[in-house]
Amino acid sequence: MPDQPHIVLIGAGNVAWHLGQQLQAEGGDVVCVYSRSAGSATALAKLLDCPASTELSEIPATADWYLLLVPDSKIGGVAEKLQAHISPNALVMHSSGATPANVLAPYFMHHGVFYPLQTFSKERVLDFNEVPLCLYTAQEGDYQRVESVAKRLVKNVYRVGDEQRAQLHLAAVFVNNFTNYLQYIGQAISQENQLPGALLQPLLKETIAKLDDLTPAEAQTGPAIRNDIPTMERHLALLKDHPQWTLLYKQLSMGIAEDLGKK
Structure with a gap:
């Protein structure tokens, strides 16, 4: 060639x-x-x-x-x-x-x-x-x-190689496709409550930007890693009309607690 x-x-x-x-x-x-x-x-x-x-x-x-x-x-x-x-x-x-x-x-x-x-x-x-x-x-x-x-x-x-690329593609689905869907949920919750979706954009930008300096494990914050049960229960109550989002919230919170929570 x-x-x-x-x-x-x-x-x-x-x-x-x-x-x-x-x-x-x-x-x-x-x-x-x-x-x-x-x-x-x-x-x-x-x-x-x-x-x-x-x-x-x-x-x-x-x-x-x-x-x-x-x-x-x-x-x-x-x-x-x-x-x-x-x-x-x-x-x-x-x-x-x-x-x-x-x-x-x-x-x-x-x-x-x-x-x-x-x-x-x-x-x-x-x-x-x-x-x-x-x-x-x-x-x-x-x-x-x-x-x-x-x-x-x-x-x-x-x-x-093929096996590495398959694993990389899987990782990319988590990083891109699932992350984008979570942004969709965040925007939908905002719109349902007459809040501008733009409110979330600075948070998203900082979430990505700080990964230039920290690992995802170091950067993780929120109620799941703190084992803040009362806050998570309040969130789940707010999601009562969205069972698919409720399931995601529970699964992601469990993953954060098990993978990144304080042992």
């Missing part, structure tokens, strides 16, 4: 939107965007100044690198179809944290994973240089070439 590889993006969703722009600016030459959605493919291809396609048979057959930026459930099926249209020596990588690399093995000898550990939304401006990139290639000879491109895109690049 050359220093400026020709790259085809298979998919035009949130990850492709951000990764494609960074690749085009810093790491390579995006020569085509494929998506089953003509609108999505055309919009991203226009941004990257390259052709768009809605047919795998029409994408470049001799590109250096094909990035499968599709939902996990689609990776194997897309790879199976893709093999009929491109060189068997092409490097094909997916971007999933949860799907093993070997889902590509039946179709391509040169395969791997190019996993950006971040949450992506098209409408959100993101400093991609700060995104950790986790790499794996089945063929050792492919790794350095992929790594050289990755290091032009971001500051931090890591070699991460």
Whole structure:
């Protein structure tokens, strides 16, 4: 793979939107965007100044690198179809944290994973240089070439195997997805009581900021770690109309007490 590889993006969703722009600016030459959605493919291809396609048979057959930026459930099926249209020596990588690399093995000898550990939304401006990139290639000879491109895109690049990446993805679900849902609950409680959700934002920002200096165990505060039973009982009474939130409150409080409480 050359220093400026020709790259085809298979998919035009949130990850492709951000990764494609960074690749085009810093790491390579995006020569085509494929998506089953003509609108999505055309919009991203226009941004990257390259052709768009809605047919795998029409994408470049001799590109250096094909990035499968599709939902996990689609990776194997897309790879199976893709093999009929491109060189068997092409490097094909997916971007999933949860799907093993070997889902590509039946179709391509040169395969791997190019996993950006971040949450992506098209409408959100993101400093991609700060995104950790986790790499794996089945063929050792492919790794350095992929790594050289990755290091032009971001500051931090890591070699991460399948099992490690699965555990990392699990950790990321706790850190991002569950945390975001807890913010939803906090906003909903505020709105139900005619309080502005903005009241919670300084607290959230400081919660995140102090993790630059403290471990989560050191930073933990609140009634559960203090074993403040009366306060927790009052909270549970306030949650009587939300049984799913009540369950979360009990489980999280128990976890805090057992994992981080004073022994």
